[in-house]
Amino acid sequence: MRAAVLRNGRMIERDDVTEPVPGPGQVLVGVKACGICGSDLHFAKHGKDVVALSAEMKGMPGGGASPLDLSGDVFLGHEFSAEVLEAGPDTDAPEPGTIVTSLPVLLSPTGIEPIFSSNATIGGYAERMLLSAPLLLTVPNGLDPRHAALTEPMAVGLHAVNKSAIQPGEAALVLGCGPIGIAIIAALRHRGVEHIAAADYSHKRRELAETMGAHVTLDPAQGSPFDTATPAVVFEAVGVPGVINDILRRAPVATRVVVAGVCMEPDTVLPFFGAPKEISLQFVFAYDPMEFAESLRAIAEAEIDVAPLITGEVGLDGVAAAFDDLATPDAHCKILVTP
Amino acid sequence: MRAAVLRNGRMIERDDVTEPVPGPGQVLVGVKACGICGSDLHFAKHGKDVVALSAEMKGMPGGGASPLDLSGDVFLGHEFSAEVLEAGPDTDAPEPGTIVTSLPVLLSPTGIEPIFSSNATIGGYAERMLLSAPLLLTVPNGLDPRHAALTEPMAVGLHAVNKSAIQPGEAALVLGCGPIGIAIIAALRHRGVEHIAAADYSHKRRELAETMGAHVTLDPAQGSPFDTATPAVVFEAVGVPGVINDILRRAPVATRVVVAGVCMEPDTVLPFFGAPKEISLQFVFAYDPMEFAESLRAIAEAEIDVAPLITGEVGLDGVAAAFDDLATPDAHCKILVTP
DSSP, rough: OOOOEETTTTTEEOOOOOOOOOOEEEEEEEEEEOOOHHHHHHHHHHHHHHHHHHOOOOOOOOOOOOOOTTTSSSEEEEEEEEEEEOOOOOOOOOOOTOOOEEEEEEEEEEEHHHHHHHHOOOSSSSSSEEEGGGEEEOOOTTTOOHHTTHHHHHHHHHHHHHHHHHTTSSSEEEOOSHHHHHHHHHHHHTTTTTTEEOOOHHHHHHHHHHTTTEEEEEOGGGGOGGGTTTOOEEEEOOSTTTHHHHHHSSSSSTTTEEEEEOOOOOEEEEEHTTTTOOOOOEOOOSSSHHHHHHHHHHOOOSSOOOOGGGEEEOOGHHHHHHHHTTTTTTSSSSSEEOO | OEEEEEHHHHHHHEEEOOOOOTTTEEEEEEEEEEEOOOOHHHHHHHHHHHHHHHHHHOOOOOOOOOOOTTTEEEEEEOEEEEEEEEOOOTOOOOOOOOEEEEEEEETTTTEEEESSSOOOOOSSSEEEEEGGGEEEEETTTTTOHHHHHTHHHHHHHHHHHHHHTOOOOOOEEEEESSHHHHHHHHHHHHHTSOOOOOOOHHHHHHHHHHHHHHHHEEGGGGGGGGOOOOOOOOEEEOOSSHHHHHHHHHTTTEEEEOOOOOOSEEEEOOOOHHHHTTEEEEEESSSOOHHHHHHHHHHHSSSOOOOOGGEEEOOGGGHHHHHHHTTTTTTTSSSEEEE
């Protein structure tokens, strides 16, 4: 079957990928749509660093994930919707034809394999993939499967907002209006937050931020967002070195900072700026299963309209070009791969 | 009168300081004891950086503090106890002879002046100083004024513990057993925390940590504290570059990190380590008035015995040498100046 895979830092299309076979508890699905995530772009560019730093990091629970070999092809794609094709042996699953989504995790006899970057576990940039029957969520209300594919990134925004414990009357400032920042803005608006400021250098991204619920948008080229905003909560969704230190330096006393933009490079801060203002930094990542389900529900009930986020659609043969296009922030928010 | 002042980066004794005169709402006191704080040592060494970075920092409420001129003499000393000598005009104050302590802040017609580092406001390294009548706390129970002088540093530890919201059953790891780390250990024990691990390279400091309540002490020279401790809350009380990143790298999932050691230099972290584990960093600083009063009460009621912290006592002529001695971590915890 066909899939787009990462080989030597570039996405390529293959037509000789072995058809996956569902084991007990697994379901073979046909991918309907899979969003390209910034983390995919980053992994394509800095995969070696990710692997090396992950090996250095302690304190993570063991997950049984297979070790990653960057000299082999790597499957990516974790923001997907799909159609049930065939259940594995002794497996309860929705009827074939049912549209589903799932946490990007595959349960197998050897452990829990993230569907994120793997030599073996096929992701959403493929015609077909395996999912875990107990994790399947049926897409309700006849929701467009392309919209259902945004369950995952919108859950990231919902989780960041939940971790902030922001209250409706508190002011939020979202730094960076890429897909994560936009998901945060949508979740803030959904929660009823009454003062949402959003900053991005890109005019198009600021426009999208307004569409998705920002009350005010700010262009950092015209001055620091902190010149006009006095937030209780800052969402860092830029993920480049220097942003956290600028927040520590400029944010008001007792600001809660939610760090959602994963900066992969070393980042230098002056703790002196954080101390007297007693700023807190909460790193966030992903979501829990309840938040994932809530994200799908909010999209399916039209409480959050994700249509404006989708700025492109490509087939498996267009993934490499889409990765290139996404390097230009002004052109795109979310490109969907529809195999 | 006599005072020890900072001149060109060194403490010197002067005998020609103008006697302070209490204005309305102020009280002239005779200093009984004043602890030398790590921040005093740091200010003596890096005062220029402190002034420059403070000027860069935004978001602090204006306090009316006078600008600091490092080319002039600077008064230091903010951990003091004192004896009431004379109230200013129309001022309600305790009887002369009463032993008091106070938040290190002087209220004046021009604003709120921190008693920390000032060209004009005399601190605790002096025979006499001014305090604000509304802020005076009478030292109860005949508590030794030398012990009452530790109200301030112990309040710093109490505040750090309060901000962590640690529960008795949660495990704490205190990195660094200088005065701040020791104050945190005492506050953790006072709060009933059942698992307190403390790490320091110095044998003497580890012994003091045990005396003050640590259940386990660890020598980082023998391996990372995280090899044996799996804390829910980490208290960073070292304040040198690299410690925060090491915590991000090694701490368990969802660790709450309280950053109490003020690192004055640029510090480089890898946000990548913090993200997947969703670690939080809470910078803390000082205390509130209730915590200050609670600290005095706990010391005066003998719930916290601060005697083991006091490792030296000098007169105003010994301040310069004491600053030098405190550079060697093994020799001392807290040196008191008793003018």
